[in-house]
Amino acid sequence: MDQIYNKLAIVGEVGAGKTQLINTISEISPFATEARSSVDIGKEYTTVGIDYGRLSLDADIALGLFGLPGQKRFSLLWDMVNTSLWGLVILVKYGDGVNIDAIDDILTHFQPLKDNVPVIVGVSHSENATADELDVLLEFLEHVLQGHGLSAPIMPVDPRDIESSLMLLQMIDAINNTDEYEGAQLNVV
Amino acid sequence: MKRIACISTITQHPDEGDASTQLMELYNSTRVYNRENDITGVFLVSGSSCLQIMEGNAESLASAIYRMGRDSRLSDFSVVMNCNNDIAEFSGWKIRIISSGANAHLDFIARLKETLADKIQAKNNHDNARLDSFFGKPELSANVQPPTLAAPTDVNSTSKKTYDNCVISVSAWPRPTQIRMTPELIRICSNLTKRPAHFERILALNLCSSTEKLTHYLSALESLGLLKTHSSVGTPNLRVVNNPPKATNAATQTVSSTADRFSRVLKRFIASAKA
Numbered sequence: 453m454d455q456i457y458n459k460l461a462i463v464g465e466v467g468a469g470k471t472q473l474i475n476t477i478s479e480i481s482p483f484a485t486e487a488r489s490s491v492d493i494g495k496e497y498t499t500v501g502i503d504y505g506r507l508s509l510d511a512d513i514a515l516g517l518f519g520l521p522g523q524k525r526f527s528l529l530w531d532m533v534n535t536s537l538w539g540l541v542i543l544v545k546y547g548d549g550v551n552i553d554a555i556d557d558i559l560t561h562f563q564p565l566k567d568n569v570p571v572i573v574g575v576s577h578s579e580n581a582t583a584d585e586l587d588v589l590l591e592f593l594e595h596v597l598q599g600h601g602l603s604a605p606i607m608p609v610d611p612r613d614i615e616s617s618l619m620l621l622q623m624i625d626a627i628n629n630t631d632e633y634e635g636a637q638l639n640v641v
Numbered sequence: 642m643k644r645i646a647c648i649s650t651i652t653q654h655p656d657e658g659d660a661s662t663q664l665m666e667l668y669n670s671t672r673v674y675n676r677e678n679d680i681t682g683v684f685l686v687s688g689s690s691c692l693q694i695m696e697g698n699a700e701s702l703a704s705a706i707y708r709m710g711r712d713s714r715l716s717d718f719s720v721v722m723n724c725n726n727d728i729a730e731f732s733g734w735k736i737r738i739i740s741s742g743a744n745a746h747l748d749f750i751a752r753l754k755e756t757l758a759d760k761i762q763a764k765n766n767h768d769n770a771r772l773d774s775f776f777g778k779p780e781l782s783a784n785v786q787p788p789t790l791a792a793p794t795d796v797n798s799t800s801k802k803t804y805d806n807c808v809i810s811v812s813a814w815p816r817p818t819q820i821r822m823t824p825e826l827i828r829i830c831s832n833l834t835k836r837p838a839h840f841e842r843i844l845a846l847n848l849c850s851s852t853e854k855l856t857h858y859l860s861a862l863e864s865l866g867l868l869k870t871h872s873s874v875g876t877p878n879l880r881v882v883n884n885p886p887k888a889t890n891a892a893t894q895t896v897s898s899t900a901d902r903f904s905r906v907l908k909r910f911i912a913s914a915k916a
């Protein structure tokens with residue numbers, strides 16, 4: 453039995469890199485939910501349902517990693533995972549057609565602000581983008597977050613890379629460990 | 642080389658996705674065209690108003706204007722600046738979405754205003770009102786930095802500025818394209834995007850290895866337009882540094898010590914995995 457078990461939700465569109473990220477971080481393979489995709493989406497495997505991975509940090513401490521499809525019609529799966537989250541990672545696949553509606557849906561549904569859950573937006577498949585191109589997308593994403601009253605880190609991530617993947621955990625940890633008390637209760641406008 | 646500015650209103654097509662998606666498509670179509678025709682500048686959006694400032698050769702600009710005048714996604718199209726310029730002010734074609742509370746852009750707009758606004762001429766009251774949504778806000782001048790547009794942040798420049806008597810907050814996370822995210826910067830942003838704190842308080846949190854480093858990061862954030870400083874004069878209570886009792890009952894204490902332990906173990910794991 454785990455003494456401490458925290459949950460990280462990773463949500464994103466098809467091919468964004470959820471399974472890859474979970475594989476990179478966790479020490480065990482995700483459950484056998486990998487199935488041959490029936491539609492040709494340019495990749496061989498797509499995940500049906502929830503991806504699951506686990507990062508054991510100590511004999512009785514673990515972080516559960518839940519990969520969730522990004523479309524609203526899967527909100528039933530979102531609800532299964534969206535209870536006392538340690539963090540929420542939204543994976544966005546870099547490219548011309550970023551689906552901003554889907555990101556809106558995710559934020560509306562998960563309500564991270566209400567539960568004080570740290571959010572990070574990771575932009576994957578972006579290793580060949582120029583800084584200028586990337587900047588434009590980051591700007592858009594910032595705008596979308598602001599629409600939800602959120603200020604969150606938005607950063608390129610390569611789920612195939614250990615260090616880049618761990619950076620996400622490091623960020624969420626930092627946001628979870630902020631100075632909760634005192635502070636100036638100034639109303640900043 | 643010519644510089645042209647035009648203002649327009651973005652028309653909503655409710656059946657074609659939400660406003661952000663439509664905006665992105667609109668920007669994308671200008672991006673492709675402008676890249677092919679060596680047009681640089683900025684695509685500014687505030688609410689439903691769109692102000693495009695473009696530099697390039699006269700012919701390319703003329704056909705860009707022609708295209709936009711016929712784009713059904715834009716209406717009330719009006720050219721508000723048309724002048725010659727010797728030096729390019731912009732290096733690429735970028736979008737800036739000016740929304741209320743987005744401090745990051747106030748600084749940019751302030752510099753833009755300083756450099757270009759006197760050359761912009763509204764033809765009528767409607768243009769004026771739309772331009773006001775970009776340049777008109779009185780608080781814009783509060784943040785004015787030296788007026789240069791080409792200012793990539795030099796994070797290594799030593800700054801003598803101190804924040805000793807300031808209450809500080811960070812309005813938004815910097816983009817990794819603007820500044821390198823280090824663990825120290827992550828800690829600063831995590832703490833200060835949530836709520837403002839007095840400089841002494843931040844020092845006491847040991848977010849950085851030295852006071853100089855902290856000051857250095859804060860001034861880097863300031864030059865990106867992301868730092869809000871509030872003088873604490875007249876608000877002495879903000880100087881309190883002592884930690885109040887963290888948790889008053891046993892249950893909350895357990896929660897926080899569990900979180901502490903998780904965080905400690907995770908940090909150790911990350912450090913060893915990176916090594």
Ligand SMILES: Nc1nc2c(ncn2[C@@H]2O[C@H](COP(=O)(O)OP(=O)(O)OP(=O)(O)O)[C@@H](O)[C@H]2O)c(=O)[nH]1
Binds near residue numbers: 464499578612
């Ligand atoms: N080049 C590149 N490849 C990536 C990146 N992220 C993921 N990939 C690859 O993209 C492919 C798809 O990634 P998956 O992890 O299967 O994507 P997913 O989000 O689980 O997709 P679904 O299960 O279909 O929803 C894999 O081959 C990954 O290795 C990235 O940042 N850059």
Ligand SMILES: [Mg+2]
Binds near residue numbers: 470471472499503519
């Ligand atoms: Mg998958």
